[in-house]
Amino acid sequence: MDMAREGRIKEEEVDSFNLPIYYSTPKELEDIIRSNGELKIDKIETLGSMGAQDTMPDLESRVLYLRAVLEGLVRTHFGHQILDDLFDRYALKLAHSSFILQPQTHRSIMIFALLSRCSDI
Numbered sequence: 001m002d003m004a005r006e007g008r009i010k011e012e013e014v015d016s017f018n019l020p021i022y023y024s025t026p027k028e029l030e031d032i033i034r035s036n037g038e039l040k041i042d043k044i045e046t047l048g049s050m051g052a053q054d055t056m057p058d059l060e061s062r063v064l065y066l067r068a069v070l071e072g073l074v075r076t077h078f079g080h081q082i083l084d085d086l087f088d089r090y091a092l093k094l095a096h097s098s099f100i101l102q103p104q105t106h107r108s109i110m111i112f113a114l115l116s117r118c119s120d121i
Contacts, residue, residue, distance in 0.1 A: 040115065062094060063094065
């Protein structure tokens, strides 16, 4: 929105941009795989002995991770010209956030799933 207010991108482009992200629980993931019918679960487990762990301990790691995940979607929707500026702004916002960089606010569960195709396909 900052970039839209500055005229770098159109507000309509921001309004029409949606991220198709949903973080399922391990049980939901299992149910989704089973309901698919084309795959079977050979093994599934939550990684890490403590269950949840801090997976991105520093600012740079978090920004690089998000850029790796979202760069293609952002480029397709807004164009490549804004990428560096967008992720630089994101880094600045993270750096000034007392909530975001706290280890206790960024824990994730890593799930290992070994899948194989069902034999009757």
